[in-house]
Amino acid sequence: MxxxxxxxxxxxxxxxxxxxxxxxxxxxxxxxxxxxxxxxxxxxxxxxxxxxxxxxxxxxxxxxxxxxxxxxxxxxxxxxxxxxxxxxxxxxxxxxxxxxxxxxxxxxxxxxVGAFAATEYDSGSDLLSLRSRAARGLDGRWRLSGAKTFVTNGPVADIFLILARTTEGSALSGLTAFLVHRDAPGLHIGKEIDKAGLAGAHLGSLHLDDCVADDADVLGGPGGGFAVLMHAMRYERAFILAPALGLMSRALRRAVEHARARSQFGRPLSSYDTIRQRLVRMYLSLTSAREMLYATARKADGNTLDHGRSSLTKLHVSTEFNRFCQELPDVYGGYALLPETAAVALTADAVASRYYSGTSDMQMKIIAEGLGL
Missing domain, CATH: 1.10.540.10 (Acyl-CoA dehydrogenase/oxidase, N-terminal domain)
Known part of the structure; x- marks a missing residue:
């Protein structure tokens, strides 16, 4: 390579x-x-x-x-x-x-390895209600306090991008983004969170106990956290599901191979209309999701990506991912429960895709507001 x-x-x-x-x-x-x-x-x-x-x-x-x-x-x-x-x-x-x-x-x-720490226990999709705080100490350094959860890469990350509130009032000016190394005083990394899907991705929590940061560690300047957050969400929502297209493509290829190779009542599964229709619907979901995501990527390359389009992409790809996985197990029947088919694991990944980077309901809200609703 x-x-x-x-x-x-x-x-x-x-x-x-x-x-x-x-x-x-x-x-x-x-x-x-x-x-x-x-x-x-x-x-x-x-x-x-x-x-x-x-x-x-x-x-x-x-x-x-x-x-x-x-x-x-x-x-x-x-x-x-x-x-x-x-x-x-x-x-x-x-x-x-x-x-x-x-x-x-x-x-x-x-x-x-990097991790973005924004979500808190009482502020899932409502990231503007963050309770983590940062204030200057007598020595002029920042002290961060609070807790974060569902931090992807958290247990293994070396660098954390952490959002904290530095002033009260408007969220537009009250948030600041801090770059914090793993060994920063006051940063405590919690145990890894067990989960049903996304095997191999490490998810964890952070505790900030007067965690120390300097002005040189502030990203986007004091009060610039909202802009940092919006920029991150614009791209994460648009493209976080790019790997899902690969998983869907792999699963479809293997399901087609299974349908061709396995016989029931003296005929290959691929000769039955019910199986063929399931595979076609899976192909339709994959194609639709892929067309949406790459059209959005071209918008980003042309510097015309907006938040509404990002949310529309996240909502559409996650919806089609779940539709795909509704069909997949029935191609295999009881064999879907075997690990080698990956049907159950992929279904768990699809369910998870509806919630990270903002729930599907949150994406609906953003899209509706873009329509003037």
Missing amino acids: TDARSLRDTDFTVWLAGLRSWAGKCIDGDSTWRQAASQGLLSLAAPESAGGTGAGYEAACLALEAFAEESGLSGMPFAMAAQMWACQEPLAEFSTPNQRERYLAPLLAGTA
Whole structure:
């Protein structure tokens, strides 16, 4: 596979073929994350001015889809996407040169893992009601207090992008984004949260007990947290489900193979209209989701992506993912319960897709407001 240093000078199609070949042999683990990063996957969407390869959003989504499809991994591509859109993207947009060197460069290179910490126990989709606070101490340094939960990559992250309230009143000016290293005084990382889906993605909680940060660690300036949040959500909602397309494609291919190979009553399953119709509906869901996501990626590459379109993409792809998984188990019948079919695991991933980066109901609200409702 092509090294990240020469990716700018390599035909992307050739690079993507190399990624597929490599991903088909990889296994879940820290070394796979580092290898994928060293070969350019994490840096695709980041502009060259920020240390990335500048290939764009469509290229990054194609790579995430291919990685998930060929590897069959669910959690790792999701975790990579979470870092790319909620950590790297706002860093590329708002960071100072020093912050790019200290925080963004190691994320792009895969020598550090990033986590975006916004969600709290009493403020799931309502991120503007955050209770975490940050105030200056007598020494002029910031002290963060509060707790965060459902932090993707939290248990293993080296760099945290944490939102905290620094003034009361309007959310537009009351939030600040802080860049915090894992070993920062006052940062306590909780136990990993068990979950039914997204195997391999690490989810956890944070406790902030006068966690120390300096002005040099503020992303976007004091009071700029809302802008950082909105920028992160615009890209995360649009593209967090790119790996799901790869998982759906893999599952469809294997389901078709199963339908052709298995016989009932002396006939292959693929000859029965009920099975054929299920597979066609699965193909329709995959095609529809893929068309929506890549049209959105092209909007992002053209700098015309807005929040309504991001929410529409997240809602549509997650809806089609769930429709796909409603059909999948019945292609296998009782065999769907066997781990090798991945039908149950994929269904859990589909259910989860309705809730992270804002629930489906929250996406509906944003879309409705865009329609003037």
